[in-house]
Amino acid sequence: MRFATTIAAALLAWLLAASAVAAGAGERDPAGQALDPLDSARWADMRREFFGDAPLSFDARVRVSAPHTAENPLDVPAHVDVSALAGVEEVLVFADFNPIPKVLVFRPGRARASLGFRLKLQQSSPVRAAARTADGHWHVGGTWVTTTGGGCTLPSTGSGSPEWQSRLNEVSARLFPRVDGGERVRLRIIHPMDTGLAPGIPVFHIDELALADAGGRALMHIAPFEPVAENPVFTVDLPPRADAGAIRVSGHDNNGNRIAAEVAR
Amino acid sequence: MNVRANPARAALPALLLAVLLAAFPLAARAAGFDYRLAPRAVADGVWVLTGLTEDFSRDNGGNIVNTGFIVGDSGVVVIDSGPSRRYGEQLAAAIARVTPLPVVLVINTHHHPDHFLGNQAFAPATLAALPATRHGIETEGPMFNSNMYRLNGDWMRDTEVAAPTRTLAAGPVEVGGRTLEFLALEGHTGADLAVFDRRTGTLFAGDLVFNARAPTTPHADIARWQASLDALAALPFKVLVPGHGPVAHDGAPIAQTRTWLDWLDRALREGAAAGLDMTEMLALPLPAVFERMALAKTEFERSVSHLYPAAERASLEEQ
Numbered sequence: 264m265r266f267a268t269t270i271a272a273a274l275l276a277w278l279l280a281a282s283a284v285a286a287g288a289g290e291r292d293p294a295g296q297a298l299d300p301l302d303s304a305r306w307a308d309m310r311r312e313f314f315g316d317a318p319l320s321f322d323a324r325v326r327v328s329a330p331h332t333a334e335n336p337l338d339v340p341a342h343v344d345v346s347a348l349a350g351v352e353e354v355l356v357f358a359d360f361n362p363i364p365k366v367l368v369f370r371p372g373r374a375r376a377s378l379g380f381r382l383k384l385q386q387s388s389p390v391r392a393a394a395r396t397a398d399g400h401w402h403v404g405g406t407w408v409t410t411t412g413g414g415c416t417l418p419s420t421g422s423g424s425p426e427w428q429s430r431l432n433e434v435s436a437r438l439f440p441r442v443d444g445g446e447r448v449r450l451r452i453i454h455p456m457d458t459g460l461a462p463g464i465p466v467f468h469i470d471e472l473a474l475a476d477a478g479g480r481a482l483m484h485i486a487p488f489e490p491v492a493e494n495p496v497f498t499v500d501l502p503p504r505a506d507a508g509a510i511r512v513s514g515h516d517n518n519g520n521r522i523a524a525e526v527a528r
Numbered sequence: 529m530n531v532r533a534n535p536a537r538a539a540l541p542a543l544l545l546a547v548l549l550a551a552f553p554l555a556a557r558a559a560g561f562d563y564r565l566a567p568r569a570v571a572d573g574v575w576v577l578t579g580l581t582e583d584f585s586r587d588n589g590g591n592i593v594n595t596g597f598i599v600g601d602s603g604v605v606v607i608d609s610g611p612s613r614r615y616g617e618q619l620a621a622a623i624a625r626v627t628p629l630p631v632v633l634v635i636n637t638h639h640h641p642d643h644f645l646g647n648q649a650f651a652p653a654t655l656a657a658l659p660a661t662r663h664g665i666e667t668e669g670p671m672f673n674s675n676m677y678r679l680n681g682d683w684m685r686d687t688e689v690a691a692p693t694r695t696l697a698a699g700p701v702e703v704g705g706r707t708l709e710f711l712a713l714e715g716h717t718g719a720d721l722a723v724f725d726r727r728t729g730t731l732f733a734g735d736l737v738f739n740a741r742a743p744t745t746p747h748a749d750i751a752r753w754q755a756s757l758d759a760l761a762a763l764p765f766k767v768l769v770p771g772h773g774p775v776a777h778d779g780a781p782i783a784q785t786r787t788w789l790d791w792l793d794r795a796l797r798e799g800a801a802a803g804l805d806m807t808e809m810l811a812l813p814l815p816a817v818f819e820r821m822a823l824a825k826t827e828f829e830r831s832v833s834h835l836y837p838a839a840e841r842a843s844l845e846e847q
Contacts, residue, residue: 328807334833340806379805411675435844439803447803451844496840498805 297321301389301405305359312364313355313393318400324348325404327392336384336414338492343369344377345394348402351376353395358408358490360388362415362460366490372481374474375445379498382490383414383458419493421455422464428455432469434512434524444503448474448510448526451496458489469516474499477508485514561614561683563591565622570767570775571728573599573706575626577619581741581773581822584611584642589683590676591615593642596732596769597623598725601705603632606654607723607732608771609646611676613687616646632704636692637734637771638717639664640744641672647690656694658712660719665691696721711760715753716743716771722760729766736760739773739781740820742827743788745834750793757786773822784821791815792828796835800843809836 290298299306300321310319324347333339345351354376356366362385369378382390391405421427436450452469459466468489474482483499507528514522567575576596584590590611597619598605604623609616623631636644636657644665647655657665669689677684698712711722716735723732735744736756761782768776770785799809809832818824 328811330807330810330829330833332829334830338833338837340810340833342805342807379807381806411678435841437803437844437846449803449805449840449844451841496806496837496844498803 301391301407303359303389305364306389309357309359309364309391313357314401319393319403320400322348322394322402322404325392325394325402327390327404327406329390329406329408331407331409333384333408333410336410337417338381339384339390339408339410339414340379340381341390341408342377342379342498343392345392345402345404346376348376348394348396350397351394352397354378355393355395356380356382356391357393358382358384358388358390361385361490363458363489365488366390367488368486370481370484372474372483373476373502374483375500375502377500378483378485379449379496380487381492381496383456383492384408384410384490385413385415386410415458415490416460418461418464419455419457421453421493422457422461422467427453432516432520432522434522436510436512436524436526438510438526438528441500446501446504448499448501449496450499450512450524450526451494452522453494454516456487456489456491456493456495460489467516467518469495469514469522472497472512472514472522475511475513476504477511479511482510561589561685563589563610563615563618565591565615565618567597567622567626570596570769571725571730574725574728574730574767575599575623576769576775577622578774579642579772583823583826584676584679586679586681586683588680589614590642590645590680592772594769594771594773594775595619595646597626597631598704598706598708598723598730599627599629600632600703602629603704604629605704605706605708605723606631606634606650607769608637608643608734609634609650611642611645611680612684613646613648614683614685616649619646620649629704633694634692635696635721635723636661636665637721637723637732638719639668639672640717640735640747641669641676643735643771644669644692645673645676645684645687645689647692648686648688650690652690652693654694655690655692656696657692658697658719658721659695661717661721662692662695664718665689713756713759715749715751715756716745717747718749720756722756724763724765729764730769731760731763731765731767732769733760733771733782735771737768737770737781737785738788739770739776739784741773741822742818742824743785744827745792745831748831748834750789750835753789754786757782757789788818788821791818792831792835796832796839797843799836800839803843806832806836806840 326344329341357364387409389405393403430453433453439447457467472485510526512524579593595608634650709724
C-alpha cells in the first residue's frame with residue numbers, strides 16, 4: 264500500500280515536472296491567458312482578484328529579489344525593481360498563498376521605480392510584483408520563497424510591549440550616497456503591523472507613507488497592507504538631486520495615528 | 529511457438545523498478561533508521577561520535593552533530609545526546625558496547641535541538657545543563673522539536689523534550705571517578721558549556737567551535753562569542769572536539785571560527801553603514817578563504833536574517 268502510494272507520488276512528481284517545463288514564460292493556455300511561470304495553484308485566483316480582464320503579461324523586466332528560503336517568516340526581505348520599464352504608474356506586490364495576499368502598493372514619483380521592504384509569510388508562496396504602465400498593461404514578475412510559515416497569524420512583538428507602543432510611528436532614517444550620484448533613503452518605522460489574524464489582536468498597520476522633497480514634490484508613495492513586517496524598513500533610491508533640502512516623510516496608520524519626520528543630510 | 533520471452537518486454541518491469549529504486553535511495557536507506565554510530569577513541573577513555581557536516585535532512589536524520597562520552601573509573605559522562613530519541617538510544621547502546629559502567633551524567637552543552645533531543649534515552653536524574661540552557665530547553669524545546677520533525681521526518685518518531693533536571697556551574701567537578709572542568713561561556717547561545725578533561729587534555733568546545741563547517745547564529749552574540757573563543761584558546765588542550773566538524777589536535781578550528789565571526793560582524797556593520805538593503809546583503813560574495821567551508825553560503829544567508837536587522841537599526845538610529 265505504502266509502496267503503491269510512493270509510486271503514485273513519483274509519477275505525479277514526474278508529470279508536474281514535465282508540465283512545469285512545458286509552461287515556460289510566454290506560453291498560453293487554451294483560453295489565450297498567459298501561463299504562470301511560477302506554476303502556482305493560486306494564480307488564476309490572483310489574476311481574477313487583482314487584474315480582472317486587464318491586459319497582462321509575465322515580464323522579465325519586473326525583478327523581484329527575495330531569498331529562496333526565508334529563515335524568519337516574520338521578516339522576509341524582498342526588493343522589487345521595475346526601473347527597466349518606462350512609465351510605471353503603480354506597482355502591486357502580493358503573495359499568492361498568504362491569507363491576506365496583498366502586501367503593498369507603491370507609486371514611484373521622482374524616485375527610482377524600485378522598493379526594498381520586508382514581509383510576513385504564512386507559508387511558502389510566490390512573492391510577485393505587478394507594474395501597471397501608462398497604457399494600462401500589467402507586467403508581472405516574481406519568485407518562490409520557501410518558509411516554515413506562521414508569519415501572519417502570530418502576534419507582533421510590539422503588541423505585547425507597552426514600551427514599544429510609546430514609540431509608535433517613530434521614524435529612523437538616513438541618506439546614503441549612490442555610485443550613480445543619486446541617493447538612497449532607508450527608513451525604519453516603529454509599528455506592530457498586526458494583521459488581525461492573531462487571536463484577540465485587532466488589525467493595526469501603517470496604511471499610507473509618502474516621501475516628498477523640500478519643494479513638496481512626490482518622491483515615492485507607499486500603501487502598506489497587513490503582511491508588511493513589524494517595524495517596517497524601506498529602501499528607496501533617488502536620482503541625483505538638484506535641491507539640497509530635507510526629505511519629508513508623512514503618513515498614518517489605519518487608526519489615524521500620524522507619521523511625520525524629516526530626513527536631513 | 530516462440531517460447532523465448534521478448535527481451536524488451538522482460539526488461540521493462542526491471543527498468544521501471546530500477547528507475548524507482550534510483551529515485552528513492554534515501555527512503556530505502558533510512559528505512560532502518562540506523563545512524564551507524566561508531567564511537568572513536570580520541571584519548572584514553574574519551575570517545576567521540578562525529579556527525580556529518582551537512583544540514584538537517586530526512587537522509588541524515590539530524591546526525592550532523594558531534595557527541596561524546598568520557599569513561600571514568602566508576603561511571604560515564606555523556607556530552608550532548610544528539611538530535612532524536614533514536615539517536616539517544618543508539619548512543620546509549622554504543623556506550624554499552626564500549627564499557628559496562630553506568631551513565632552518571634548527561635550534559636547538554638546548550639539549548640539547540642541536536643544537542644538535547646536524545647535525552648529521553650537516559651535516566652532523567654542524569655540530565656544536566658547550565659541554568660539558562662535548562663530554561664531555553666524548557667521554553668523553546670517543544671518548538672525546536674516540531675521543527676526537527678519537519679526537517680528530519682520519521683527519524684524523529686517518539687522524540688519528545690526531556691529537559692535536564694540538574695543545574696551545572698563553572699568549575700572542576702568529580703564525576704564518574706574522573707575530574708572534569710566545566711567552563712560556563714556564552715555567545716553561540718545565551719549559555720554555552722565547554723568541558724575540559726585535564727587528564728587527557730581533551731576539550732569539548734560545544735558549538736562555540738565549528739570545524740570546516742560554517743557556524744550557526746540563531747541565538748548568537750558575536751562579541752561574547754569572540755570573548756569565549758579567547759577563553760578556550762587559553763586552555764592547554766591537546767585534543768579539540770568541536771560541536772560540528774572533525775576533531776582537531778591544534779587550535780585551528782578556534783582560529784577558523786574566529787575568522788568567520790570577525791568577517792561576518794564586519795560585513796554586517798559595513799553593509800548597514802553603506803545602506804545595503806537586506807536582499808543586497810544576501811547577495812554579497814563570500815571571501816575565497818571560506819570556499820571549502822561546508823554550508824558557508826547557507827549559513828551566511830541565515831546569519832543575515834538573524835543579525836542584519838540589529839545592524840541596520842544601529843546604523844539608522846545612529847544620528
